[in-house]
Amino acid sequence: MFDWKHRYQPLLSDLEANDQEDWASQIADQLYRRFESNPHGDLARWNAALSALPVLHEVEADLNAPAVTLQTQAPLNPTQQKDLETGLRGLMPWRKGPFDFFGTYIDTEWRSDWKWDRVVPYVSPLDGRRVLDVGCGSGYHLWRMAGAGAEEVIGVDPGLLFLMQFFSVKDYLSEPRVHMLPARLEDLPPQLACFDTTFSMGVLYHRRSPLDHLLELRDTLRDGGELVLETLVVDGPEGYSLMPEDRYGMMRNVWFLPTCDTLLRWLDRTGFRDARVVDVSVTTTEEQRSTDWMRFQSLQDFLDPDDPTRTVEGYPGPRRATLVASKG
Numbered sequence: 001m002f003d004w005k006h007r008y009q010p011l012l013s014d015l016e017a018n019d020q021e022d023w024a025s026q027i028a029d030q031l032y033r034r035f036e037s038n039p040h041g042d043l044a045r046w047n048a049a050l051s052a053l054p055v056l057h058e059v060e061a062d063l064n065a066p067a068v069t070l071q072t073q074a075p076l077n078p079t080q081q082k083d084l085e086t087g088l089r090g091l092m093p094w095r096k097g098p099f100d101f102f103g104t105y106i107d108t109e110w111r112s113d114w115k116w117d118r119v120v121p122y123v124s125p126l127d128g129r130r131v132l133d134v135g136c137g138s139g140y141h142l143w144r145m146a147g148a149g150a151e152e153v154i155g156v157d158p159g160l161l162f163l164m165q166f167f168s169v170k171d172y173l174s175e176p177r178v179h180m181l182p183a184r185l186e187d188l189p190p191q192l193a194c195f196d197t198t199f200s201m202g203v204l205y206h207r208r209s210p211l212d213h214l215l216e217l218r219d220t221l222r223d224g225g226e227l228v229l230e231t232l233v234v235d236g237p238e239g240y241s242l243m244p245e246d247r248y249g250m251m252r253n254v255w256f257l258p259t260c261d262t263l264l265r266w267l268d269r270t271g272f273r274d275a276r277v278v279d280v281s282v283t284t285t286e287e288q289r290s291t292d293w294m295r296f297q298s299l300q301d302f303l304d305p306d307d308p309t310r311t312v313e314g315y316p317g318p319r320r321a322t323l324v325a326s327k328g
């Protein structure tokens with residue numbers, strides 16, 4: 001069974017030592033529910049894949065390279081190489097990355113490093129900061145945040161396969177600064193007010209109530225803390241946002257695609273100050289595509305073949321804005 005007690009003990013002890021006993025006991029309850037009282041149907045299979053990964057010593061990491069990289073001095077022997085392949089293949093599909101496990105390159109569906117490169121020039125330096133990443137996926141950006149010098153990084157994402165992918169990296173590293181919880185933002189205690197920087201990238205459009213999402217993000221931050229928000233946007237006047245009739249680019253659960261000016265208004269109304277748009281980029285089929293490690297359909301299949309500037313449903317194709325704001 002997935003040994004969550006052992007893996008989460010350091011985080012729970014840290015929180016207790018920092019007067020966050022309530023949060024620690026809430027996390028322990030949530031973990032118990034997810035792993036023991038009501039486990040996901042695929043958990044045993046994913047755990048077997050994680051357990052298949054070879055035990056290796058003196059692993060070093062490069063958290064500043066485009067692919068989060070793990071390496072050892074000596075190359076892996078053929079048995080270790082085979083076990084590595086079995087374990088990593090058992091954790092497919094790999095969507096957010098890339099990663100390099102001891103020379104095995106995981107070409108993920110997304111070039112998440114491209115997003116990081118777009119965002120990081122505009123973020124206050126992360127050195128010494130306590131950082132939250134909401135909707136962290138496999139945890140790719142968590143490792144890059146630690147590489148950028150953050151003192152502590154916590155990711156939250158409800159996806160359990162993502163969590164298993166996170167532990168496929170974490171189990172190799174003695175890296176006490178980086179944690180991931182299988183939870184939604186809404187599952188965190190209200191008014192945490194303890195993070196210096198909170199990222200929400202690729203989540204807002206999945207929320208039926210985007211303003212509540214912004215309020216919940218604000219409540220995670222200390223006064224003056226920084227929000228980094230990245231989400232899908234459309235053209236149009238202030239106040240406008242697109243609500244797709246059903247799917248958007250074949251994705252279910254897409255609710256609001258605002259204009260940049262609407263987003264600035266939303267941030268103002270939810271208690272942020274100094275909000276600014278720092279980047280707007282079209283998502284290309286080079287950035288999001290099927291690979292050997294994610295063999296399902298991807299962006300190319302979600303765009304109109306006769307007009308790739310539009311989704312198959314006829315909406316404007318994906319364009320993402322990054323905004324930075326402070327808790328007012």
Ligand SMILES: Nc1ncnc2c1ncn2[C@@H]1O[C@H](C[S@+](CC[C@H]([NH3+])C(=O)[O-])CC(=O)[O-])[C@@H](O)[C@H]1O
Nearest residue numbers: 134135136137156157158159184185201202203206
């Ligand atoms: N309420 C929620 N709370 C926390 N996580 C959530 C919630 N709802 C959805 N998610 C999670 O947010 C992530 C959004 S993906 C962005 C990944 C990364 N940030 C990226 O920018 O590359 C974008 C996409 O694939 O559309 C998924 O992993 C969800 O499980």
